Amino acid sequence: MVTKNQHIPLSPIKRIEDQPGYRSVYFSRPKNFEFHAGDWMDIHFENLELIGGITYSFSSSPTEAYLRISFREGISEFKKALQSLTPDQQLYISQYGNDYDFQLKKNQSSVLIAGGVGIAPFRSMIKEMYDNKGKNEVTLIYLNQNENFLFRDELDVWSNNLPNVNLHYISTKELNRKKREKRILSLVKNPHQNFYISGPPGMVDSNEHLLLDSGVHVKDIRIDSFGGY
């Protein structure tokens, strides 16, 4: 569900470069602010109208004390402002939540397919499972253009402590489409699971079609399409 027409103050704590080309911004968590792993928020600068994408998945988990977004560096006015954000600046959330039930279902098995920074909502989900000792069966298929997988170190630590979570990192640089699709399908043993796809629109569309063509039912596929890339 999306909670709309809000004006929830958002104070930056810090910004970091996760790795070259990727950044995160941490915000203080507003008092009593609850969200689900998989949710996104629309954020704005107080008294500033800037051009650019304003929707960001929470890369932090509901179990963490702060809110965090993670994004690819960009050139839009909004991205530039995020990239030079200072703690004295004030932002606000206008809406948050998610439209497509983009949340892990308890006691069901799930396949998460991330493309690049599309890993953000899945970091939130897996961190929440780690903190709550979750037992869900989860297969993460993480596609990236090179070997620099965002959050890899912490994902590995968490999954080592979660016997039902399996991670597969696929660098797509050396793979043509056919090989990439073959690799993905080899990891999808059972079409009767919950599938979640997150990343740039082209990646989301192609993987959604791949799953549909392989017999996955449309009702079992949930997407988070990062428009703007």
Ligand SMILES: Cc1cc2nc3c(=O)[nH]c(=O)nc-3n(C[C@H](O)[C@H](O)[C@H](O)COP(=O)(O)OP(=O)(O)OC[C@H]3O[C@@H](n4cnc5c(N)ncnc54)[C@H](O)[C@@H]3O)c2cc1C
């Ligand atoms: C539900 C949802 C969740 C989302 N979650 C996230 C998230 O967690 N993280 C995230 O990053 N985005 C997320 N997005 C997308 C986000 O809202 C922005 O649309 C996206 O980050 C692009 O930002 P931007 O339009 O400000 O432009 P920019 O990032 O500045 O990009 C604008 C255009 O310029 C290109 N570009 C960028 N840098 C360069 C360069 N150096 N040289 C040449 N061209 C360049 C880009 O490819 C793009 O075509 C989400 C979107 C939705 C709908």
